[in-house]
Amino acid sequence: MAVATENTKTYREAIRETLIEEMEKNPNVFLMGEDIGRYQGTFRVTQGLFDKFKESRVLDTPISEPGIVGMAIGAAMVGLRPVVEMMTMSFSILALDQIINHAAKIHYMTGGQATVPLIVRGPGGAANQLSAQHSHSMEGWYAHCPGLKVVAPSTPMCVQGLLRQALVDQNPVIFTENPGLYGVKGELSSDPDFKIPFGKARIAREGKDLSLIAYSRMVHVCLAVAEELAKQGIDVEVVDVRSLLPLDTETIYNSVRKTHRAVVVYEDWKSGGFGSEIAARIGEDCFDDLDAPVGRVGGLNVPMPYSRVLELECIPNEADVLAAVQKIG
């Protein structure tokens, strides 16, 4: 275990501190969302920000997701930099028209006249018995849509680097957090210029026998599996995709070309989830490098149930990943 330093922060703190840092630098950055101000944020990500930046820059909104995102788009078109919090990414479904049919298309439809430097961020994926309507993994839906950039960080440092990048990007960015990661601790960079460019995957663990490819919370599941397999003498590489759109196929392919075996792990519904896209690409472009079919581990294709027993059954875990690894030999 690494020793904690003053730069050791939780995932939640990494989001908050990066927002503060950028808001102090850039007066055009402001926050909008439900209960983000006086109530301090449902997941406490924005705790303290209302007192610090006042209501002109931390806007408590009505419960009107399409209205919130639409207004943020308008403000972004005239040079502001709104950061919209979705209380959970499941609620962004209400704002799909604004995100997909407006924000993502504006630069294109205007022939480059307008830009939309907008961030929509919030927790996506299962938390703890939030059941069917609050547990969606939305990143695959958004990564399907040209014009958006979509990231899903797994560590505090990834949060720091990707959010700093999102806050200077001129395009709409979907920043997917995971409720299960908010308390995860890690080191932040002390370099004030540190950023992670979009479209750069990370090798979370080097190995030579097998590639586990994941993003967000599933990276941690894969790392645990890698430790387990190491005991059996299997040297696993874990690729943290972290940016879905644009996607760093080069890093993924290089890993597969080294290990010749790949399992893609994602929390979203297995069928048609973003992991299917990654698996298809590996099959299409790395067929001759593969010693086995590309494996996939995804969430069960059912609505998320309330029962903790059933919920845990839905979310991919270490045993599921181990089984998939065994299946491809």
Place this chain on the structure above:
Amino acid sequence: MANQAKPEITETPAQLTEFYRQMLLIRHFEEKCNQIYRTGKAGGYLHVYIGMEATAVGWISCLKIGWDYVITAYRDHAQPILMGSDPVALMAEIMGRQGGTSRGKGGSMHLYDIEKGFFGGWGIVGGHVPLGAGLALGSKYKGEDRVTLCFLGDGASNAGVFFETLNMAALWDLPVVFIIENNEFAMGTRLEYHAADTELHKRGYPFGMKHERVDGMDLIQVRRDAKRIIDEVRETQKPMLIEVMNYRFSGHGAADNDRQLYRTKEEEELNMKRDPIARLEKILEDMKIMNREKMEAIDEEIQAQVEEIYEKADASPHPEKHEVYDHVYSDMEPEKGH
């Protein structure tokens, strides 16, 4: 209506002549659009402004062009013409050409001239309304005294996001005028079949927003109301909901060629007697600003101007195939290939 008495005319002869030319330019531009749609030079969906000219001319003429913001739905040809956009680029866009305002990526429903303050040009009914409030949020945030005009149709006033936006605009005191252009039809559905209360301006009431119904056919009256309302919103920095009563003489879109499905010929003829251009012509004549001969000469001149706009637009090439990848992002290319 707010004011039933005939408004006093304070515009100068030069101003009235200019407004006359603007209305004729819109009328003939739109007629040309309908024509090129029929000949296949324009495709997709195309919605003309014929019959509603006094509304756009009246309201836009009361703005500070280059400072104030305007946003509208898909019936969007008139506003940018009036805000000084190059009509050749607009026509070229309607024809999907490289010389278009969006280089052929937008089309008739998606015209933009951001430099002039014209923010489109949107195809999802009601979807642009929060964007309009967002423009106003932007100017308020920066402490500027801009006013945003957000045009929408009577049909759009039933969209959920419209009500969400009214609430937020009132809650945050945003300097935006929501202008419902009530032309009596949501596509092919008559007002009384789509609105529980046909006085749409009342929809501002539950949000504590000032609201009123005004005329949209008599240019002089339109300008009186527009100036008063825009001045008030600039001064108070609070939103207003205005219902402008007008009537579209043409179908919903260029592809709507069976208007008798939703209105009778008699009704149309009755309404066409309210033609805003004919009304202004009467004023010009009564005030002895010009005679019928002069009007006909101007009309011919504008028709020739529109022909020239069309010819120049038609000379613009179609986009190069590789341009399909331009402007998906401001700073990177999308993935290429099928």
